[in-house]
Amino acid sequence: MNPHIMAMMISNIALGTIITAASYHWFLAWIGLELNTLAIIPILAKQHHPRATEAATKYFIIQATASSIILFSSTFNAWHTGIWNITQLTTHPTPTLLTIALAMKLGLVPMHFWLPEVMQGTNMTTAFIITTWQKLPPMSLLYMTTNQLPTTILLIMAVSSTLIGGWSGLNQTQLRKIMAFSSIGHLGWMAAISSISHKLLLLTLLIYMLMTASIFTILISSTTKTTKDLGSMWSISPALPTIMLITLMALGGLPPLTGFIPKWLILQELTSNHLILVATSLAITSLLSLMFYMRLTYITALTTSPNTTNSTMKWRFKPIKPINLTPMISTTFFILPIMPLIYT
Secondary structure (H helix, E strand, C coil): CCHHHHHHHHHHHHHHHHHHHHCCEHHHHHHHHHHHHHHHHHHHCCCCCHHHHHHHHHHHHHHHHHHHHHHHHHHHHHHHHCCCECCCCCCCHHHHHHHHHHHHHHCCCCCCCHHHHHHHCCCHHHHHHHHCHHHHHHHHHHHHHHHHCCHHHHHHHHHHHHHHHHHHCCCCCEHHHHHHHHHHHHHHHHHHHHCCCHHHHHHHHHHHHHHHHHHHHHHHHCCCCEHHHHCCHHHCCCHHHHHHHHHHHHHHCCCCCCCHHHHHHHHHHHHHCCCHHHHHHHHHHHHHHHHHHHHHHHHHHHCCCCCCCCCCCCCCCCCCCCCCCHHHHHHHHCCCCCHHHHCC
16 A cells, blocks of 8 residues: 555554544543544455455444434434433433444444454554544543443443453454454453443553554564464564563563552452442353463473574564564553542
């Protein structure tokens, strides 16, 4: 793709997100969602093979359907109340329809089937955009309307997402699908806390994006696509497998790493609000996600060379650009000690 066209598409993706996050009128929010969706479709289909075309088609159908449901629910609410304000959802079917549409856009269970297939049909960079930046527009709408959405439906979706996200990721060998189910599991934690603490929702989203960015940086730099490729990562850089292991453990939520912060605070907040059953269900189902993170770390460390220097005979190409491990180390280790400054 021409660099100028790519720059224009990336700018439109960012512009659509900003319009949706900054708007209080349903029509402007819908325009931002549509601009964001239409800008990423050429990026999804730029590889010119059937899998990329299939992924772009699936993504367009799902996102267009969800945007249509959002527009229909907002129009239905405005028809009865005369108000287009996002925070004024008073008509009865509107909150339920909006919850379904946002779950479809985010990839929450049971509207999650499109996410692994779309990510598998794209390259690593586009999959990274889908799992991080593309979550921001629907998450901003969820942030603004969560006080009026049905809490019971959100909690059921949250527990189901952590269960399906962990369970489905156990038998996967493609890293893009594993990251997709990881995204589904983490979205379950965000949906569980969305109606209780907005500050904790933002903290969980921020830490998830940092951890996912670290993982995708390693995968993109080392051209790793399957679990089979993890074992030969040491031939590129001896330090890379170690950082990969620690970052995976952080993404799984093991203490004292960074990923433990949101799970700890969410369980504490749910327990304080007497949602003991939901907190227990989230804690138990998250063990499934931790299981496939542990499996990835085992595969990565299984064939790691005991030597401290690079092998003279490499069967993997060197990365085109040098890999800077400092951001990954800092985001994995050093956020937990400053947690009282971040979340008070």
